[in-house]
Amino acid sequence: IFAAIMERQYIKKTKELLQTTDNVVITCHKNPDGDAIGSSLAIYGYLKKLNIKAHVIVPNNYPDFLKWLPNNDRILIFDEAQEECMELINNADVIFSLDYNALHRTGDMQSVLENSKASFIMIDHHQQPEEFAKVMYSDTSICSTCQMVYHFIDYLEDTSLIDTDIAQCIYTGIMTDTGSFRFRSTTSTTHRVIANLVDLGIDNAKIHQNVYDNNSYNRLQLLGKSLNNLKTIPELNTAYISLSTEELKRFNAQKGDTEGIVNYALSLQGVKIAAIFKEDAEQGIIKMSFRSKGDFSVNELARTHFNGGGHINAAGGISNDTLKATIDKFISILPNYKKELA
Ligand code: 5GP
Ligand code: MN
Numbered sequence: 153i154f155a156a157i158m159e160r161q162y163i164k165k166t167k168e169l170l171q172t173t174d175n176v177v178i179t180c181h182k183n184p185d186g187d188a189i190g191s192s193l194a195i196y197g198y199l200k201k202l203n204i205k206a207h208v209i210v211p212n213n214y215p216d217f218l219k220w221l222p223n224n225d226r227i228l229i230f231d232e233a234q235e236e237c238m239e240l241i242n243n244a245d246v247i248f249s250l251d252y253n254a255l256h257r258t259g260d261m262q263s264v265l266e267n268s269k270a271s272f273i274m275i276d277h278h279q280q281p282e283e284f285a286k287v288m289y290s291d292t293s294i295c296s297t298c299q300m301v302y303h304f305i306d307y308l309e310d311t312s313l314i315d316t317d318i319a320q321c322i323y324t325g326i327m328t329d330t331g332s333f334r335f336r337s338t339t340s341t342t343h344r345v346i347a348n349l350v351d352l353g354i355d356n357a358k359i360h361q362n363v364y365d366n367n368s369y370n371r372l373q374l375l376g377k378s379l380n381n382l383k384t385i386p387e388l389n390t391a392y393i394s395l396s397t398e399e400l401k402r403f404n405a406q407k408g409d410t411e412g413i414v415n416y417a418l419s420l421q422g423v424k425i426a427a428i429f430k431e432d433a434e435q436g437i438i439k440m441s442f443r444s445k446g447d448f449s450v451n452e453l454a455r456t457h458f459n460g461g462g463h464i465n466a467a468g469g470i471s472n473d474t475l476k477a478t479i480d481k482f483i484s485i486l487p488n489y490k491k492e493l494a
Contacts, residue, residue, distance in 0.1 A: 158303065165286060166304075166308065169287070170199075170246070173204060175244050177207050177244040177247045178199075178208045180250045180251050181251055182258055183211075184211070184214040184251075187297050187329040188210070188214075188252075189218045189325075190323075190328070191251055191296075193222065193226075194301045195248055196208050197315070197317050197321065198313060200223075202313075207240050207244075209229075210227055212230065213232070213407055215411065216406070217362065217366040241261070242264070242267075242268065247273070249272050249273065252276060253279070253280060253290065271285075271286040272286055272287070274288050275290075275300050275301060275304055277290070277292055277293075277294045278462060279464075294337070295330045295342055296326045298323075298325025298329070299322070301325075302349075315352070316352055323350075323356060324359055333346070368409075370405070370406075371403070371406075375416075377402075378413045378416070381395065385486065386422075387494060388486050388487070388494060389493050389494070390427075390486060390493065391418070391427075392428065392482065395410065395430045396431045397431045414428040415443060418445065423445070424492075425445075426444070427443075438470065439468070440454070440469045441467075442454055442467045442469070448464075450465065453489070454469040
């Protein structure tokens, strides 16, 4: 009944790998979001049901609003426990790559993963996946890796093993990656998967509350500052927000505090593309998020000009220039897209 397709050879290979492994490591991309953490903990919960020993290793810390998820206490943070994590990765015979399409997306974990002899199982929905996995379940048409994890378990004929812990994790990733079921990637299949999860008896309203009604006072003040900084380029239907290190410090910005702010720029009447530029003085970079409506590909924009990538309507990138120089560059390349934007 599902449009998503995982090739038969890969289903067979996955079964073989899971039957013979005794050491699995589950990984996701740097700066993990709801889909990355949700899919990691969902696979962890599933493997636990199969009595397979697994460790979840994420590259760096992630927002507090995800730390209520079942089995969150099992997560190891590579940045904070490098030696232990390196040993686990070196001893793994199967490594899950969840919600990323290329090893460099795991930051400092990249070289350890590259040197691993393990078989990789990729489950991912980002564009232009690299070929490093024995099992490559990649589908850019699906809204979230978490929805793919549901299909993955379905392909292995194990949906009966999905309990409320696994269901909450999958629900969370689908919810966060679809902007609460509103982005174009949300299909009838997405809703069917969600319906099946709700039927298991999870408290779906509580999940929304846990993730979205968890703002600190500072976070809302930072949002106010961001909206204050909103600038528009009306003739190109573009809106963007910038946040300097000083501003981020003033509101004591924590991981995840800037998540979703770019969507306010996109919500402006008529706007086709939106961006947020965040200065990270510590790393000496500018981190960018891009969003678009309709057919304009911010994946292409981020890939071509800002060393990044993602999806058609949501992408990110980085720059080594100053905040001002990065914004100036963004403004200067926009006329190249005049046909699509004006
Ligand atoms: P966000 O703007 O929410 O951080 O990310 C939006 C999408 O773009 C996500 O799917 C994310 O994986 C991808 N993305 C964000 N930053 C980068 C980046 O620096 N490089 C690449 N390749 N993808 C990114
Ligand atoms: Mn995702």
